[in-house]
Amino acid sequence: MKIAIAGAGAMGSRFGYMLYEAGNEVLLMDGWPEHVKAIQEKGLHVVLDSGEVNSQIPISLFSESKGGFDLIIIFSKSMQTEQVMRSCRHLINDYTYILTLQNGLGNIEVIEKYVPKNRLLAGVTTYAAELIGPGKIQALGSGDTHMMSVDGNMSTDLIRIVDVFNDANLNPKLSADVFTSIWTKVAFNAALNPLCTLANNTVAFVGSYKNIKEVVSVIIDEILLVAQAEKVRLDRDEVMDMIFSVFDPAMSGHHLPSMLQDIQNGRKTEIDYLNGAIVKKAEQYNIPVPNNRLIYHMIKMLEKTAVSTEV
């Protein structure tokens, strides 16, 4: 299958690498020149749990990418989705599927301006990866990938894509309700990422705070109300279990969420697509969400500090 990865950060590179090594024709695309150059000259360096490998996977800047693709996987940060879609427009033909595996709310709404709903796939993945530096990523453990067509219809093309993911060990699962999957991950991230960022510490550390259950609950309960208004089925126990499972230091508990890494590196965070998106939707329905609102504002202030002091 001919696959382009739009956004070759840690996760895009990991997926690209796995699909490429499984025999697909893969092109990574990114907008960071040093990263693109490093991979073009020395290959993609992947630190796996089992050792280190080098992959000769092709990469190009968005502006230099060419060709028609069967599948384009969007892995950019949510604030870049619009720009990435504009940069990918020339790669989309009448048969191209777009799959977003991005975090946060609002990406589907942007992407569906560029592709019909029956060729727009969405999903979430529990795979994790970290960008070590230009051309270098670390692949963390294993995971699975839930996905579905946004219109809810199964097709032979979708089954073909699932097969390709299967062959690449990406553990694809067709999601009965992909919006439930997306919102579950949004709830997970909207609780964990800002708390770790404001506490300036790891997931395990935040999990060890004696009142953590109360703090997480008030955030999640607000998100459940908004999900309900949006007619998205969200299971409170599932979300809470997901959150509390990662507090275990044996899980990814030692991990610094990307939001905290963004702040530490003077970058903007994805808060607008997590708690910020919840607050916006809550306003439409007149649902009070004081906890998500305060968290949103505090991350925005901290982000402003971080971006202004970045050297």
Add this chain to the structure above:
Amino acid sequence: MKIAIAGAGAMGSRFGYMLYEAGNEVLLMDGWPEHVKAIQEKGLHVVLDSGEVNSQIPISLFSESKGGFDLIIIFSKSMQTEQVMRSCRHLINDYTYILTLQNGLGNIEVIEKYVPKNRLLAGVTTYAAELIGPGKIQALGSGDTHMMSVDGNMSTDLIRIVDVFNDANLNPKLSADVFTSIWTKVAFNAALNPLCTLANNTVAFVGSYKNIKEVVSVIIDEILLVAQAEKVRLDRDEVMDMIFSVFDPAMSGHHLPSMLQDIQNGRKTEIDYLNGAIVKKAEQYNIPVPNNRLIYHMIKMLEKTAVSTEV
């Protein structure tokens, strides 16, 4: 007048210095040996707006303090009040007045176990100071000091104390309702200090955040409800004006609140006596205070990070 200052940090030292230089018999008391030793050996170094001075004001460790005093002014951090009062017990006689000018709620309740209400004075001051190092403080601008007897009764002793403060240029004002003064300052600190601390930036920076009015309002409105339940008259406009006046960089806007300095230096903060005290009182009255509660928990988490990573 024979005056002891319990807690010779930045503010205690500044008040002690001003009262001493006005001709009173003043003893600073503190528990930090390096600070006490520095002042005993080299005097108290005070950086004023008008230049630097050295004062030969006496100081001793709490454990080595002796004598009976007309007035003991408590300037310790709120979490140390109980311990400080125990250390001062032997200095209190039947004529001793205790004045607390500390921040936060809960100090009066502790001190009134050690002195009758008619000799317990409370107040707030707008004077500011910073501790530069052992034996060194910086006095910032001017200010005034609102105070009153906790039982609300005027006495000739109180008027004498006000005269002494006047002679020392401490600009004393008898407060019609000292609880209003205390709660006004608590509201001010409960909004400003945690926001600056979570944003990791100055008062002026937080003041420049575009949604700051909304963020401050939700915190203050909760505190107003709790004050009302406590039968403390608190004026919303006065509190908001007080907060918005310091956002001006020409005021103390460049200032890092002590709570942020505490976090940066790996120390515990006064959050338990600000938002934490509001949350506790709100629980008694069944008043929902989600914003103060979340702020409390986030500062506690950040405090845990700060204290655990302090070197």
